[in-house]
């Protein structure tokens with residue numbers, strides 16, 4: 001989806017820029033030109049950037065918790081309560 005019509009920048013381009021290290025609207029403007037003309041795209045570009053950073057952060061935390069997909073570590077299993085069920089004699 002086009003976010004910046006003046007520059008022809010899509011949400012995927014903004015996500016890719018975020019993955020490459022763009023962390024602010026200033027970075028996006030410098031790298032892609034987003035918001036550099038009419039400015040109508042700034043809010044949407046900021047939302048895409050924010051959502052991408054939040055998702056990347058959550059994925060990093062999950063990788064740190066579980067050691068990543070190639071670590072060989074097994075994710076912690078939830079602890080299930082053990083219930084004692086008396087058996088008939």
Ligand code: FES
Pocket residue numbers: 003004005006007034035036037038039040041042
């Ligand atoms: S739509 Fe992005 S600067 Fe105009």
